[in-house]
Amino acid sequence: MEEVPSPMAARGEKPVLHGKYEIGRQLGHGTFAKVYLARHVDTGEHVALKVVPKDKIFKAGMMEQVKREISAMKAVSSHPNIVELREVLATKSKIYLAMELVRGGELFSKISRHGRLREDAARGYFRQLISAVDFCHSRGVFHRDLKPENLLLDEGGSLKIADFGLSAFASHLHADGLFHTTCGTPAYVAPEVLTKKGYDGAKADIWSCGVILYVILAGVLPFQDDNLAAMYKKIARADFRCPPWLSPDARRLLVRLLDPNPGSRISVQRILQSGWLARPGPPGAAMARSTSAPELRRLSPPEQLNAFHIISLSRGFDLRGLFEEEKGMMRFATREPASGVISRLEEAAARAAGGFCVEKSERGVRIEGQRRGRKGPLAVAAEIYAVAPEWLMVEVKKDAGDTLEYRSFCSDELRPALKDIVWADHPAAA
Incomplete structure (x- = not known):
């Protein structure tokens, strides 16, 4: 030490x-x-x-x-x-x-090694998960990063929720009674979390529980795509299919859990009353025969893979080119804290010719030029998202003004200011 x-x-x-x-x-x-x-x-x-x-x-x-x-x-x-x-x-x-000390390892690792669970084993784990989540919500605590990697197993096979690093309390709600921080692991995030309009922490946790149930029953994620933006579109539409081997009760519950409308999404009380969960089932973890190798590869990234490796490997977040020509947008991952990112953006604005002013908001900054360009003053918006405790995603886009002037500003000012804080720990980012 x-x-x-x-x-x-x-x-x-x-x-x-x-x-x-x-x-x-x-x-x-x-x-x-x-x-x-x-x-x-x-x-x-x-x-x-x-x-x-x-x-x-x-x-x-x-x-x-x-x-x-x-x-x-x-x-x-x-x-x-x-x-x-x-x-x-x-x-x-x-x-x-x-x-x-929980000695049984992650539920994620067990599924990755052995394949999907039989419904009776899955039912036991899911019953424990919902009981714990319901208890958290009753205490005003919302986890906001539920996933199989954060579900541990003790020596007796009982499930334990871990890692409350992204959790929030009811006391952190905004005046509208909702949370507004975009956080969590991309494949498990509820669609309303991505809309930037606010979300109910309990409803978002229930969605994540639905993704977890799908994973342990099917052996794969319900929403998958090489491109993160395309995956988010699937999440927003709840575009998934239940495997044919699932029972009708299991399918009905998954559809209710993965309802893209949080207002009609099933509640914890209704989950506990559902026909599928009411059936008897051991709390242990009896495994079905191994799922096929392709399924396991899709579910299980290498041990060192984290959320931002996934982001960087998708086309919409390719770090080989910081600027995306088609969308006129920059996206990058960074370990720099939000305050450091904002400082770099302010420095870029201060160095730019013609003078720029910076307006801060809870989600990031807006940089607006003092000089009128071809289509009015240039304005650039930068929004910062917490995807994991030690990682941020930054999205920069033109908010107003001429596209050519925006590209010039990105090339001459933003790229040099941000270059050394952009995460580039893999070959594709070199």
């Missing part, structure tokens, strides 16, 4: 945090945090210890998000199907989250 909170490590022994947790091997890591196996000194119980460096999250502007994650876990971790947060500790440089 980067910081040893005990002099024991100097003698070759395992470090002990605050005299409570003996810290062992690393279990995993993300962009900002590492997770270690730890043992409670007094009880001998093992936990997963998430270690978050304060300097990194301050630099990334994510301290409020970490606080929100901790608050959400504290509010809901008493439910048996949610990973329990035991306690939070801190040193001068790090935050430590001692969480329940």
Whole structure:
């Protein structure tokens, strides 16, 4: 570890945090945090210890998000199907989250290895998922990133919801009673989240539960396309087909869950009363015979693939050309915090000839020229979306004025200002 909170490590022994947790091997890591196996000194119980460096999250502007994650876990971790947060500790440089150790791995990995579930096994998992989601909503917590990768299995085969990094509370609702932050994993996001008009957090979570149910029953995603924009169109229309091997009750439930109209989408109460869920089914995870290899390849990206790898590989987000000629739009992924992106846009506006003013909004910035061009003053709008905790997507487009002037502004000012913050960690971006 980067910081040893005990002099024991100097003698070759395992470090002990605050005299409570003996810290062992690393279990995993993300962009900002590492997770270690730890043992409670007094009880001998093992936990997963998430270690978050304060300097990194301050630099990334994510301290409020970490606080929100901790608050959400504290509010809901008493439910048996949610990973329990035991306690939070801190040193001068790090935050430590001692969480329940869940040893069975991800539901996603199990499906990827063995194929789709039989309906009785799927029913047991889905019943646990809906129970936990209903509990979260009753506590005013909305997960906003439900997917099989965030569903863990304990040694007994019970499901546990994890990763509340994108969660929100009812207290964060806007004056219209809706959320307006576009976030989540593209294939699991509800259509209303993409419209930028606001959405009900509970209804959006239910849609994600519907996608999860489809995945565990079919072994593939319901909405798939190489182009992210095309996939979003399928999501907006709920353009999917139920596999022929599903029972009529399962098909009816999926159609109700994946209703593109949140007003008529099935509620948790109706889900619990549905004919399919009312049937008896074990909570365990009996697997059907393996799905075909093509299905598994479509469902399972390589281990290191994340949401922005998928974005970069789709035609609409090809980073080999920052500017899209057909649509007159730039889209790119970045690890830079929103404040850093906005600063770069402001710098580009300040350097541009003719003078530009910048107006900030909750979604991004609007840059407007002071000089009248061929079709009036040029205006450029930049919107910023949180797709994952450590990643942002930025969309830049002409809002007014002449297209040639817009292209010149992008080429001469925006490209140089943004070049070193555009994510380019794969060959296609070189």
